[in-house]
Amino acid sequence: MKLAIISGTTAPGGGPRHIYSLLEKIDRKEWDVTVCTHNDGSYWDKLIALGITPYDLVLRKLSLSTFLKLLRILKKEKPDLIHTHGKAAGVYGRLCKFFLYRKVKHIHTSHGIHIDTYKKMSLAFYKLYEFISSFLLDYVIFVSRSEQDKAYLNDIFKTVPSSIINNGVETDLREKYLPYKQKLFNRIKIPKRKVVITIARLAFPKNMIEMAMIAKELPNINFLWVGDGEEYESFLLHINSNQLDNIFLLGAVDDGKQYLSIADLYLSSSLSEGLPYSLLEAMSFGVPIVATNVEGHIDLIEDNITGLLYEVGDIDSAVAKIQKLLDDDNLYHEISMNQRYELSNEYSIDKMTKNIVSIYNKIMCLEV
Numbered sequence: 001m002k003l004a005i006i007s008g009t010t011a012p013g014g015g016p017r018h019i020y021s022l023l024e025k026i027d028r029k030e031w032d033v034t035v036c037t038h039n040d041g042s043y044w045d046k047l048i049a050l051g052i053t054p055y056d057l058v059l060r061k062l063s064l065s066t067f068l069k070l071l072r073i074l075k076k077e078k079p080d081l082i083h084t085h086g087k088a089a090g091v092y093g094r095l096c097k098f099f100l101y102r103k104v105k106h107i108h109t110s111h112g113i114h115i116d117t118y119k120k121m122s123l124a125f126y127k128l129y130e131f132i133s134s135f136l137l138d139y140v141i142f143v144s145r146s147e148q149d150k151a152y153l154n155d156i157f158k159t160v161p162s163s164i165i166n167n168g169v170e171t172d173l174r175e176k177y178l179p180y181k182q183k184l185f186n187r188i189k190i191p192k193r194k195v196v197i198t199i200a201r202l203a204f205p206k207n208m209i210e211m212a213m214i215a216k217e218l219p220n221i222n223f224l225w226v227g228d229g230e231e232y233e234s235f236l237l238h239i240n241s242n243q244l245d246n247i248f249l250l251g252a253v254d255d256g257k258q259y260l261s262i263a264d265l266y267l268s269s270s271l272s273e274g275l276p277y278s279l280l281e282a283m284s285f286g287v288p289i290v291a292t293n294v295e296g297h298i299d300l301i302e303d304n305i306t307g308l309l310y311e312v313g314d315i316d317s318a319v320a321k322i323q324k325l326l327d328d329d330n331l332y333h334e335i336s337m338n339q340r341y342e343l344s345n346e347y348s349i350d351k352m353t354k355n356i357v358s359i360y361n362k363i364m365c366l367e368v
Contacts, residue, residue: 001030001031001032001080001081001360001364002031002032002034002077002078002079002080002081003031003032003033003034003079003080003081003083003360004033004034004035004036004074004077004079004081004082004083005019005023005033005034005035005036005037005083005085006035006036006037006059006070006082006083006084006085006089006092006093007019007035007036007037007059007084007085007086007089008037008038008059008060008085008086008088008089009037009038009040009041009059009060009086010037010038010039010040010041010042010043010044010046010047010054011040011041011042011043011201011228012041012042012043012201012227012228012252012253012256013201014111014112014143014167014274014275014276014277015085015086015109015111016037016041016043017043017277018085018109018111018143018167018277019035019037019043019085020043020046020047020050021167021168021169021349021352021353022352022353022356023035023047023050023052024050024349025349025350025353026353026357027357028051031357031360033052034055034073034077034079035047035052035054035055036054036055036057036059036070036073036074037054037055037056037057037059038056038057038058038059038060039054039056042252042254055070055073057069057070057073059088059089059092060086060088061088062088062091062092066092067092067095067096070092070096071095071096071099071100074096074100074104075100079104080104080105080364081104081105081106081107081360081363081364082096082097082104082105082106082107083106083107083108083109083360084106084107084108084109085108085109085111086109086110086111087110087114090108090110091133093106093108093136094106094133094136094137097136098136105138105139105363105364106136106137106138106139107137107138107139107140107141107359107360107363108137108139108140108141109140109141109142109143110140110142110143110147110151110274111143111274112143112147112205112272112273112274112295112296113147113150113151113154113156113272113295114205114272115154116205116271116272117204117205123154127154127155127156130155130156130157131155134157134159134160137157137160138160138161138363139160139161139162139163139359139363140157140160140161140162141162141163141164141165141356141359142162142163142164142165143164143165143166143167143274143275144164144166144273144274144275144295144296144299145164145299146295146296146298146299147164147274147275147295147296147299148162148164149295150272150295163355163359165352165355165356165359166275166299166346166347166351166352167274167275167277167280167347167352168280168347168348168349168350168351168352168353169277169280169281169284169343169347169348169349170284170348170349171284171340171343171344171347171348172284173257173260173281173284173285174261174284174285174286174340177257177258177260177261177285178261180258180261181261181262184258184259184261184262185262188224188248188250190222190224190248191222193220193221193222194220194221194222194264194265194326195221195222195223195224195262195263195264195265196215196218196221196222196223196224196263196264196265196266196267196322197223197224197225197226197259197260197262197263197265197266197267197282197287198211198223198224198225198226198227198266198267198268198269198278199225199226199227199256199257199259199260199266199278199281200225200226200227200268200270200276200278201227201228201229202225202227202228202229202230202231202232202235202249203229203230203231204231204271205270205271205272206229206269206270206271207269207270207271207292207312208225208231208235208238208269209235209238210269210312210313210315210318211223211225211247211267211269212235212238212239212242212244212247213315214267214269214315214318214319214322215244215246215247216242216244217315217319218246218319218322218323219246220246221246221322221326222246222248223246223247223248223267224248224250224259224263225247225248225249225250226250226251226253226256226259227250227251227252227253227256228251228252232249232251235249236249256278257278257281257285260281260282260285260287261285263282263285263287264287264326265287265288265289265290265322265325265326266278266279266282266287266288266289266290266291267289267290267291267318267322268289268290268291268292268297269291269292269312269318270291270292270294270296270297271292271294271312272294272295272296273294273295273296273297274296275296275299275300276296276297276300279291279297279300279301280300280343280347282339283300283306283339283340283342283343283347284340284343286336286337286339286340287336287339288307288308288325288332288335288336288339289301289306289307289308289335289339290307290308290309290310290318290321290322290325291307291308291309291310292309292310292311292312293309293310293311293312294312297309300342304331304335305335305338306335306338306339306342307335307339308321308324308325308335
């Protein structure tokens with residue numbers, strides 16, 4: 001069977017990571033894979049290393065020329081199944097399904113329902129678009145229960161068959177990376193004190209200013225942010241203007257999860273998530289998590305069992321919970337063990353791949 005993957009970016013992030021993990025594990029003898037994405041990040045070369053040469057298209061912005069290029073590619077490759085990842089890719093996928101001369105199935109994964117910042121008219125327009133175009137979707141895969149709940153609450157994808165398939169990661173990352181701990185410390189040259197880490201794009205949904213406000217209240221702790229993005233310069237300016245010398249921006253790193261080996265805690269101040277890979281990787285390392293009580297986080301973290309949750313904007317609560325974990329060895333190690341146990345049972349790459357391929361087969365009527 002011929003499978004076309006359509007995604008807006010190869011920059012480090014949940015969507016590209018999900019696609020790479022899937023294509024690394026999928027049976028390529030059973031599935032002939034075409035990838036249409038943009039050469040703007042490290043996952044481009046990783047896809048090539050898998051023996052896949054992607055088509056380079058700017059898919060995060062809607063344009064007629066890009067649509068026509070994509071349509072020509074799909075007519076040439078003749079996929080049986082299109083799997084789109086992310087909002088803009090989903091628009092292109094639906095348009096291509098409408099205009100393709102042959103029957104093709106379309107599966108979509110959103111990787112988060114990011115509508116919180118939409119104004120009333122924009123949200124109404126987006127909901128109308130989803131309602132009108134939903135007949136062009138054969139199936140939706142949600143990456144978390146809370147992502148599905150949020151979509152249904154806003155009348156998005158409610159009429160389309162769907163299921164929840166959790167993201168998955170390697171379950172032995174701690175053992176794999178701990179030998180490099182001292183080398184990483186030497187590389188980044190930070191003071192020898194506790195380390196709180198965040199691995200994420202520097203973009204508005206990640207709520208970086210809140211992380212900075214938390215760091216300001218804990219001046220004797222190092223706060224590392226691994227990742228680049230459109231808000232890098234403005235966030236760096238905020239750090240410097242507020243003289244927050246305990247925040248260290250490491251920028252884009254090819255393998256950001258390696259820095260979890262030097263971390264004592266993981267902090268996520270995000271406004272919303274799908275099912276974040278960075279938190280799954282922290283769980284694999286056994287690095288306890290403090291995170292906002294939002295969709296995506298609440299699927300992974302049971303408060304006081306597999307991490308600690310705080311409400312968005314409640315800086316005092318976040319600070320108190322970080323201090324609580326760092327001061328209470330028993331709680332720290334209990335949460336660390338609980339995280340690793342939960343990860344190994346529910347969030348492995350093999351389980352994710354098996355479930356996605358099962359959906360592919362179901363949609364293509366290859367599985368009874």
